[in-house]
Amino acid sequence: MKSIAIIDDDYTLCEILAKRVNDSSSFKCLGTFFGPTSFLEANIEVDFILLDITMGEMNGIDAIPIILKKHPNTQIVMNSIMDETEVILKALQLGAVGYIDKQSTDTDIINGIYTISKGGAFMTPAIARKIVTFFSNKTILFEHLTNREKEVAQSILDGLSYKLIADKLNISIDTVRMHIKKIYKKLNVNSKSEMFNLIK
Numbered sequence: 155m156k157s158i159a160i161i162d163d164d165y166t167l168c169e170i171l172a173k174r175v176n177d178s179s180s181f182k183c184l185g186t187f188f189g190p191t192s193f194l195e196a197n198i199e200v201d202f203i204l205l206d207i208t209m210g211e212m213n214g215i216d217a218i219p220i221i222l223k224k225h226p227n228t229q230i231v232m233n234s235i236m237d238e239t240e241v242i243l244k245a246l247q248l249g250a251v252g253y254i255d256k257q258s259t260d261t262d263i264i265n266g267i268y269t270i271s272k273g274g275a276f277m278t279p280a281i282a283r284k285i286v287t288f289f290s291n292k293t294i295l296f297e298h299l300t301n302r303e304k305e306v307a308q309s310i311l312d313g314l315s316y317k318l319i320a321d322k323l324n325i326s327i328d329t330v331r332m333h334i335k336k337i338y339k340k341l342n343v344n345s346k347s348e349m350f351n352l353i354k
Contacts, residue, residue, distance in 0.1 A: 156271055160186045161193050161214070162206040162233065167256075171204060171233075171263065178264050180271070190217035200228055202267055205250070207234040207241065215241065218248040229270055233263065239288050240350055242281060247312065252276040295352055298340055306333040310346050 158181050160171050168186035175183040184200055187193040189211025193203070203221065207214035218230055231252035232245045242253050252266050258278045266276035277285065292311075296304050302323075309319040316334075320327045343349045 156181050156201040156267070157184045157199075158182065158202045158204060158267065159184055159193055159198065159200040160204045161188075161190055161209075161217075162186070162204070163188045163209045163211070164206070174263065180268060181264070190214070190221060194221065194224060199225065202270070203228055203230045204233045204254075204263065204267075205230050207232065207236050207245075215244055215248065218245065218250060222249050231263075231266060231270065231276070237281060237284065239284050242277075242284060243288070243311075244313065253281045254278050255280050291352070295341065299337060303333055303337050303340075306330060307337050307349070310334065310337075311350060 158175050160168050160175075160183060162168050162171070165188070168188075172183040172186050175181050181202075184198055185193075185196065187196065189209050190205075191211050205214045205217065205221075214232065214234065221228065221230065229252075230250045231254060232242075232250050233254045233256060234241075235256040237255055245253060251270050252275060254262055254266055254276070255278045258280075262278050266278070269276045296307060299307060305323055306319060309322060314322065316327050316330045319330045323330075338344060338349070341349055341352060343352065
């Protein structure tokens, strides 16, 4: 039987989710925590974590690398009402293996964790559609960029700093700035956030 921890600052929801997990035949909830810090301090090992994003103690996105550093074998499934494409992608890039929209039925949570336990990944349909749309729109948006500009643009969307982009592509920071200026001009935007909004 696989073990699960729930990290969410909504007490009522934690109780509902814990009951749902414990009513299943394959999973057991070992604890509910109202923030990532309290989970880390508990020093328990679990197979899966259901992790909210908006919490007073610590943002769930920021908590992903911290949790995985201490518990590298634990698989994190986001369970959040936040459905912005940028947030979803950031969670997945940081190591989450699933993303569940809180507005979905609690049945999705069990189905999702079961799928992940069998070596898959899981997103509720509305979340998956956002990701598909993102990559489809990005392909169209980037078609007029050079290959190097596409690499720089993707690095920007990945949240890399100018220095990290320069190191990654083995070019100078001034060259990165030059490429970004050309990218923004071709896309008719003035910032990373405006570029991201084109892809949403």
